[in-house]
Amino acid sequence: MGLITGLLTLPLAPVRGVVWAAEQVKQQAEQQYYDPALIQRQIADVDDAYAAGELSDSERDRLHDELLSRLFEANLRRRGKEM
Template sequence: MGLLREILLLPLAPVRGPAWIADRLIDTANRELHDPTPVLARLTELNRALEEGEIDRSSFEEQEERLLDELERRRRAR
């Protein structure tokens, strides 16, 4: 049955390669879109900036809230 299927689907071979690649690209994009690592890195950098006096407390809290919302959104989307 597998051989017969492959023979019948042979005319579609030029389409199956690009479709497979498109599926892999979509999978990779979705993984990167929902990955919390970049947001966690930005939170770490934000904390460092506050500790070193590069930003004030109100700016820190505003940016932290935005990043925590983004982190929650990414976690819910997984």
């Protein structure tokens, strides 16, 4: 970035900072949301809750479907980064 461009875009620096911070928060949230180990623990928690009688069959199936979809997406994202 040249001196003139830097001076002309200086008023936008706070906006760029906020955008950067928001992107970092989003990236961290997605890493946690798509963490395979966390998803597997959540599946185990669902199974434990079902075994304890806290969930019905339909609730367990719905939660399993959601968690397995996230796990599938996590695997796709990880493969995409490896290629």
